[in-house]
Amino acid sequence: MYAIFNAMKNLVRNLGRNILLASVTLAVIICVSAALAIGNTSEKMIEDTRLQIGSKVSISLDLMATHEQGQGPDNLASIGIEDYLSYGESDYLDKSVFSVQIPMYSSTVFAVDDETKGQKEWQNQDGSVAKAPTLMLVGNSDAETLSEFASGEREILPGGKMPEELNECAISSDLAELNNISVGDPISIQGQSQSAPNYELIVSGIYSDKTAAYASPMYQFQGLVHLGQRNQVIATYDAVMSKGYETDEGIDFQSQYYLKDPRELDKFEAEVRSKGLPRDYSVSINQEELDKVTGPLAGMRGASSTFMAVILSLGGLALALISYLAVKERKYEIGALRAMGMEKAMISLCLLSESVAITIVCLALGLFAGRAVSQPIADSLLAGQVSASQAQSAGGGGKILMANGKTQTSGVNSYTPISEIEVALNAGTMVQIAVLALALALLSGMVGIVSIAKYEPLKILRERG
Amino acid sequence: MTCLELKSVSYRYGGARDLVLDGISASFEMGKVYAITGESGSGKSTLLSLMSGLDICGSGDILYMGKSLRDIDRDAYRAKSAGVVFQSFNLLLNSTALYNVTLSMGISGIPLDSNGKKMAAQALLEKVGVNSATASRKVLKLSGGEQQRVGIARALSHNPDVVIADEPTGNLDAETESAILKIFADVAHGDGKCVILVTHSESVTAMADEVFSLCDGKLAYGEAKREDEFGL
DSSP: OHHHHHHHHHHHHTHHHHHHHHHHHHHHHHHHHHHHHHHHHHHHHHHHHHHHHTTEEEEEEOHHHHHHTTOOGGGOOOOOHHHHHHHTOOTTEEEEEEEEEEEEBOSSSOOTTOTTTTOOEEEOTTSOEEEOOOEEEEEESOGGGOHHHHHTSEEEOTTOOOOOSTTEEEEEHHHHHHHTOOTTOEEEEEOSSTTSOEEEEEEEEEEEEOSOSOSSHHHHHTTOGGGSGGGEEEEEHHHHHTTOOOSOTTSEEEEEEEESSGGGHHHHHHHHHHTTOOTTEEEEEOHHHHHHHHHHHHHHHHHHHHHHHHHHHHHHHHHHHHHHHHHHHTHHHHHHHHHTTOOHHHHHHHHHHHHHHHHHHHHHHHHHHHHHHHHHHHHHHHHHHHHHHHHHHTTTOSEEEOTTSOEEEOSSTTOOOOOOOOOOOOHHHHHHHHHHHHHHHHHHHHHHHHHHHTOOHHHHHHHHO | OEEEEEEEEEEOOTTOSSOSEEEEEEEEETTOEEEEEEOTTSSHHHHHHHHTTSSOOSEEEEEETTEETTTSOHHHIIIIIEEEEOTTOOOOTTSBHHHHHHHHHHHHTOSOOHHHHHHHHHHHHHHTTOOHHHHTSBGGGSOHHHHHHHHHHHHHTTOOSEEEEESTTTTOOHHHHHHHHHHHHIIIIITOOEEEEEOOOHHHHHHOSEEEEEETTEEEESSOOOGGGGTO
16 A cells, blocks of 8 residues: 555656656547547448448449450340349348439420430431430439439429329429429420330429539530430339330339348348349449448548557657656665665556556546547548548549440449548547556556666665765 | 574675675674674675675575575565665655655554554654654755664664664764664663664764674674784
8 A cells, every 4th residue: 555655656756757757648648539539430430331331232234254254245144124123022121222214305395405406316226317315214213212312412392292103203493494394384205216105294393403414524515415414304113114114125224222231132142143133243232332432431540540550659669768767767766665675566566556647647638638639630631531532533433325325323423422520439439548548557667667677776776876 | 582693694796806795604682782893895884785685695694583584585574674774875865754764664564554654753753853844854855964864763663673774873963873872772772672783983882782893804703903903
């Protein structure tokens, strides 16, 4: 007991030296607190996002695999819409979302940016000449999954509603203004070929649209106005498919499956394989989307880990050095105590108690200060990571028009990287910080203990004499 | 009863060719005051270091109550059985005089609470001529004489069987020296302890029950003589 008491008295007696030790310890704890809080919060957000995005499964042609196998386009296995629908009937799934896009033409509804007023023609693959598409009919089986509406970039204006019935559709305010269309007005749109079905729809809603006019400026430059975001005619999936499409010929059919548990991807794949899904097709989560969304967080987590490692190394080194010098400076005191009969173990306990006491005080202050500085640091780091991510993806995104008139997402434009983070210093993080702080205290104390192990009292006292 | 016994004790410093102590033998009884005299550099302080368990002799042995200092816990020996007054005091300079004495009590494990230790320490300090005001000052700010008295109080604080003091009155005026010597005499004759004083002082040798002289590493019984009287 007297050893602890002596240690506490020493804290005040050697105030200058202990303030120096406390300053270094406090600085290390603040930095470690901030780094750990940021790192752990990033980790949790990445995990949460992984659970969200990781549940979204796509079935798509594995072009890399088929290319490696030397398969030409004519040899590729194909699956029909019915197959996609049957894959959706699985107990592993929470829900399935099917969407379809069909390039359309209208002689009465002129498209935004269409300077030819519907007079442009193009040659189909079979050699026939047809009116070039000016509008895109979009059908989705789950309106909630329309990302632009979910993100608020598109919003149904007052007086309208999202289409629900087979004959309903929603159009952009730009398209409505250009053609003087109001809610309740009928519109007529046709497929490109003579045999393609026509749609007679009632406008149930008009939406404001803040999305980019085109996924790529090239589309506008090439006059592909039907790829313009303002020229979409949104209907329900059932409405679009009511015309009896059985294959995806001439239409862009997409399916998206949502697992109840992202860890059951393998089981779901086994099930769809048993239903006849060819090996040419892959069943996968959208890793690219996951990486893009969580990229800034992962970068920030990495930066905070590196920062913490550097701080712990430098801080530990500084503390060890100060402790070593402090013990050297206290050699006479240690010699006097040893001459009085105090055992080395007791002196070690004193030194360790001093280190721990300093660390506990610094821990209390450091947690508080670390919490205060972690949010602005995280905001700054994340902003940098988001900028880097955006710069990296700029120019690489957009949609590619396929030879058959389909579009394919080639970039990341539809993904929004996480750009906000609320740093939390939870109990688990505080325990981690406390463990690291005590490890530093032990390191600091151990340096002293190892040093005094070499000291013989008589030698110390003689040297002083 | 024999408290400390030196048996053919020899010692040389590391790397040195000559022995500092050369086959010394002597016995120190409880209840007596011993004085060890000798010229500077004769090995008095080295002998004190060996007797206080701070060092171990190269050959021979030192027995405390019949047990070799090699075999016992020398930290515990210094903490409980031996009280040492160093020539350079070896006090904790940044602590108060009072704390130096109470800490020594704590190390020795005296069964007193904090207040009890303080009261006992204060009484002891008063006895060696350190008043309460001086006792509450840092050792660093005390004079040499005051520090010496604090060192003596610390050595006596845990009621040791043997008190070993290196020039315990070297910095004291005649009046204080007399008072301190009386305390040592009381400790030996009254409390039955063994007091060994390494000294140059004639008044110390005068009050000692037995006197040894140390010269060229040899211990002789009787008061120190000049070198030529040793026939050297």
